[in-house]
Amino acid sequence: MKKKRVLDLLNILLIIGMLISLFLVYEHFSISASKFCTFGASLDCGIVNKSPYANLDGFSYLLTIDFGLPLPLIDISSTNFFFDLITSNAFLGFLALLFILVIRYARYKNKKFLFFSQGSTKKWVIGILIFGVIYGFYLLLIQHFILKTYCIFCLALDLILILSLITAIKRKDEI
Secondary structure: OHHHHHHHHHHHHHHHHHHHHHHHHHHHHOOOOOHHHEOOOOEEHHHHHOOHHHEOHHHHHHHHHHOOOOOOOOOOOOOOHHHHHHHEHHHHHHHHHHHHHHHHHHHHOOOOEOOEOOOOHHHHHHHHHHHHHHHHHHHHHHHHHHHOOEOHHHHHHHHHHHHHHHHHHHOOOOO
16 A cells, blocks of 8 residues: 555656646746746746746856856757747656656556666656756756746746655665
8 A cells, every 4th residue: 555655646746747847838938927926026937937047058058158158059949939849948847757657657557668677667767857856956056046036836846856756766666
């Protein structure tokens, strides 16, 4: 019973994380910032989600513009809607959480999914979650030191990633 409860907790966390990610995708592409998650100057999802750091291109922006390094500015997200979508942090976060859910489901059904063996699922889940937590920490630093405002949903997603990682690590056997 305890195994099923932990599996259910991880699934619930992943689904909540995907829902938050979808809201952040909506917020990123909305014409104006939502009043729903604006709580003054220090908590403003609109500023965070509409900043150049809301996409993978943000890393290039950080190095080139903020740090002044003589590197070419990579800006593929402004090419068109498709590139903006596939490089947005929120959409990539959604895909990562969905991917974890799918490989866990395949493991639960004892089916092979892509190149994942039955014994490697836990390593992949933990690895993806570790990367997500590290990337979330990078984005938290961007919010704190550069944007000087926070997105409450981004912080909630970071918390979901941390709790998911702890839950996955606590499992003694395969996820």
